[in-house]
Amino acid sequence: MAENIKTAAIVLAAGSGSRMHSDIKKQYMEINKRPLIYYALKAFEDSFTDEIVLVVSPGDIDYCKTEIVDKYGFTKVKRIVEGGKERYDSVRLGLHGVSKDADYVMIHDGARPFVTEDIMRRSIDAAIEHRACVVGMPVKDTIKISDSDGFAADTPDRKLLWMVQTPQTFDYKLILSLYDQLELRKEEIKEKGISITDDAMVVETFSDIKVKLVEGSYNNIKITTPEDIGFAEAILG
Numbered sequence: 001m002a003e004n005i006k007t008a009a010i011v012l013a014a015g016s017g018s019r020m021h022s023d024i025k026k027q028y029m030e031i032n033k034r035p036l037i038y039y040a041l042k043a044f045e046d047s048f049t050d051e052i053v054l055v056v057s058p059g060d061i062d063y064c065k066t067e068i069v070d071k072y073g074f075t076k077v078k079r080i081v082e083g084g085k086e087r088y089d090s091v092r093l094g095l096h097g098v099s100k101d102a103d104y105v106m107i108h109d110g111a112r113p114f115v116t117e118d119i120m121r122r123s124i125d126a127a128i129e130h131r132a133c134v135v136g137m138p139v140k141d142t143i144k145i146s147d148s149d150g151f152a153a154d155t156p157d158r159k160l161l162w163m164v165q166t167p168q169t170f171d172y173k174l175i176l177s178l179y180d181q182l183e184l185r186k187e188e189i190k191e192k193g194i195s196i197t198d199d200a201m202v203v204e205t206f207s208d209i210k211v212k213l214v215e216g217s218y219n220n221i222k223i224t225t226p227e228d229i230g231f232a233e234a235i236l237g
Contacts, residue, residue, distance in 0.1 A: 005128070006051075006101055006102050006104075007049050007102065007104050007106065008050060008051045008052070008053065008098045008106070008172065009044045009051070009052045009107075010052075010091065010094035010095065010106070011041060011044065011054050011110045012055050012087070012090055012091065012094070012107070012110050013056050013064070014055050014056055014057045014082070015057075015087075025057065026111060027110050027111065031113070031223075031229060031232050032233060032237070035067075036110070036111060036223055038072060038113075039114070040108060040110045040113055040115060041054070041069075041074050041077065043113075043114075043115045043117070043120075044106075044108070044115075044120075045074050045076050047120055048117070049076060049106070049120070051098070051099060052074070052078065053077075053078065053079045053081060053094045053097040054077050054079070054080045055081055055091075055094040060082075061081075061082060064080055065080055078099070079097040081096075088179070088196050088202065091179060092179040092182070092183055094107070095179055096176070098172065098176075103172060104169060104170065106124070106166075106167035106169045107167060107168050107169070107199050108166045109222055111223045111224065112165065112220055112222050112223075113232060114219045114221065114235060115166070115167065116217065119135055119167070119216050119217060122135070122214050123169035123214055126212045127170055127171060129212070130209075130210065130211075130212040131170065131209055132170050132175070132200065132212065133168070133170075133212040133213070134164055134166075134169075134212075135164075135168070135213075135214045136162040136164040136215075136216055137162065137165070137215065137218055138158075138163075139158055139161045139162065141158075142158055143155070143158065164200070165217075165220045166198075168199040168200055170199070174207075174209070175199065175202070178206045178207060182202055185206075189205070219235055
């Protein structure tokens with residue numbers, strides 16, 4: 001990794017976690033006596049990352065500052081900002097919370113507790129070379145594409161398919177400008193039926209820059225359902 005570059009991380013913790021079927025928001029549910037969001041923040045805190053922007057649900061700033069950031073001593077969390085209605089709204093608000101002298105930014109789902117510094121370094125190295133990258137892993141299973149009636153319509157070549165993870169890492173000024181374009185053209189995008197589901201799609205939609213795929217880890221799972229909690233505890237334990 002190049003020296004004298006400034007890196008930031010945006011950690012997203014503004015989701016509702018509806019698939020958890022719990023009264024407690026997913027990011028605050030405990031795994032091994034720590035809230036889920038603790039693990040992603042701890043990974044970035046202990047890494048080469050210079051600053052962290054934590055994006056939380058509306059109304060959660062004071063709680064997160066007291067019960068997460070201050071309680072666990074996360075000194076690299078420089079700002080806590082409220083997220084928006086959609087994931088891409090939350091990312092844009094997080095990007096505007098990053099220090100303007102940042103060179104590269106890693107955008108990470110707070111529900112992925114097992115990100116490592118090795119993954120971060122691979123991401124930054126790829127972003128330095130290509131300006132935009134995402135981590136992921138090749139799929140292990142055969143994938144079927146269905147038709148509208150639920151019948152198999154096609155079987156893509158498994159060697160070309162990746163499960164996309166986070167962090168997704170970019171030249172900071174590039175991704176900030178593209179997210180600002182998205183904000184201005186949201187209605188147009190909706191009318192065209194384009195669904196922006198990750199940060200790479202913003203680059204793919206609003207620029208001609210190719211997004212590099214970088215190996216993450218099969219352990220870099222996203223905690224989405226109650227079953228994932230047990231898997232996470234097994235990884236930790």
